[in-house]
Amino acid sequence: MTGPAGQPEQHPVITIDGPSGAGKGTAAAALAEALSFHLLDSGAVYRVAALHAVRCKADLTDEASVLAALRTMHAQFKPRGLDGVDVFLSDENVSQEIRTEKAGNAASQVAVMPAVRSELLDEQRAFRQAPGLVADGRDMGTVVFPDAQLKVFLTASPEQRASRRAKQLKDKGITANIAGLVDEISERDQRDASRTHSPLIPAKDAIVIESSDLNADEVIARILEAWRQVS
Numbered sequence: 001m002t003g004p005a006g007q008p009e010q011h012p013v014i015t016i017d018g019p020s021g022a023g024k025g026t027a028a029a030a031l032a033e034a035l036s037f038h039l040l041d042s043g044a045v046y047r048v049a050a051l052h053a054v055r056c057k058a059d060l061t062d063e064a065s066v067l068a069a070l071r072t073m074h075a076q077f078k079p080r081g082l083d084g085v086d087v088f089l090s091d092e093n094v095s096q097e098i099r100t101e102k103a104g105n106a107a108s109q110v111a112v113m114p115a116v117r118s119e120l121l122d123e124q125r126a127f128r129q130a131p132g133l134v135a136d137g138r139d140m141g142t143v144v145f146p147d148a149q150l151k152v153f154l155t156a157s158p159e160q161r162a163s164r165r166a167k168q169l170k171d172k173g174i175t176a177n178i179a180g181l182v183d184e185i186s187e188r189d190q191r192d193a194s195r196t197h198s199p200l201i202p203a204k205d206a207i208v209i210e211s212s213d214l215n216a217d218e219v220i221a222r223i224l225e226a227w228r229q230v231s
């Protein structure tokens with residue numbers, strides 16, 4: 001298959017980028033299910049990479065040490081419909097372990113390393129298979145799939161994201177102070193948007209959806225409508 005400029009035509013991709021707590025994961029899994037597309041949870045890629053690095057006793061402050069560990073990683077991702085993906089390290093199911101706060105912190109440490117980001121590029125691009133892909137992350141539309149047919153930047157106010165986070169913590173039996181969470185989230189937004197490598201910013205050609213006053217079904221309907229217009 002070739003496209004208009006003689007370039008090989010790539011399978012379609014919908015990218016959904018945005019800060020954590022904006023509802024990307026739920027929207028991406030529902031869209032992949034609705035369109036029968038593959039699903040890339042790129043946060044899970046960073047999380048499993050960090051877990052593997054920790055298990056290899058890599059020094060998470062040293063890029064070369066993390067990179068050496070990544071070269072021995074055998075990760076697999078198996079779709080679980082609306083529940084996202086199951087993640088395996090070699091044959092061990094690590095889906096629960098990568099969701100812990102500890103794994104999230106380790107992921108954010110390795111995610112700032114340019115060599116780690118570029119090492120994980122092929123791993124992420126390999127998800128682009130027929131009939132298409134929904135990719136969820138921070139830099140899907142800007143760096144990983146810059147030629148995606150539809151790019152969405154999903155955001156919500158810090159207050160809204162803090163209240164969602166507080167609810168998740170409450171479900172785990174942890175009480176959280178909303179004002180403290182709003183401050184933490186605002187600080188992290190500022191840091192993520194201003195970092196040099198793959199900053200969290202909308203691609204120039206992304207549609208921005210502010211989800212503070214929308215429920216998950218409304219967000220999904222808007223993205224499906226935008227997809228119908230371009231596909």
Ligand code: DC
Nearest residue numbers: 042043044046107108111137138139
């Ligand atoms: O979305 P998440 O919380 O599962 O992401 C885990 C970490 O990985 C988080 O610190 C942000 C980072 N990440 C990234 O830098 N780029 C991506 N495309 C996805 C996640």
